[in-house]
Amino acid sequence: MAEHPPIPPSIQSRLNAICMGLPEVVEESAWTGIRWVVAKKNFAHAVMIAEGWPPAYAEAAGSAGPMLVLTFRLPPARLAAPKFSRPPFFRPVWFANIVGIRLDAHSDWDEIADLITESYCVLAPKKLSALVDRPNG
Template identity: 70%
Template sequence: MPAAHPPVPAAILTRLNAICLGLPEAYEETAWAGVRWMVAKKNFAHAVRIESGWPPAYAEAAATAGPATVVTFRLPVERLATPRFKRAPFFRPVWFANIAGLIVGEDSDWDEIADLIVASYRVLAPKRLALLVDSAGL
């Protein structure tokens, strides 16, 4: 394990904060590795920097020793069963049936990332908050 956990690049954090913190009652917190965004104590997005194979669970799930930045999120299981989530830049960690991740790169589609994070929020947020997002057209 490296002496210090590698930080998620500031430019990626800025973009993720713009998406995540615009959702009702969402907040950011430092995770054991990286940064996560929560609603009602549930993690709807998590960004982690992988370097030199650390953290190993993420390196294994994303099939990379890095350097790479990954974001994980939750979606309905039936949506994750589609072929889209079985190929790069996506990966499927084994931690939960409804979790997926993607490797963020220079050519990442930030509109798609925003859609996935908002969908993840809807999966985990209390119904009253999820309805606010639905009514706002997010």
């Protein structure tokens, strides 16, 4: 594949609105896609899968694409929920607490905001995560 498709600007704007509203977040271009980091830790990563690339994401999501996915981290207790084992979610193997979700026209942006915020709180220093208002405490 000669050129990798970018994250659609409308989706990037929605993700930025969520991620950049959290304390001390930096948006970065990743090896593919865009990631948001806190204290040098990646808590959200948006990637376009197309024609089976990138292969690790295509395999984890079970699709050669085209599709846009977002990966994030969750605490172990939350990972046990059965919903994270079925579409639109998927479980990559590269970290025990990583989850992915397909983003499309049917995505629930309130849920995505909650998942991103939870991911931030999993990886952020405690002093920063304490500043975040979370619906589930």
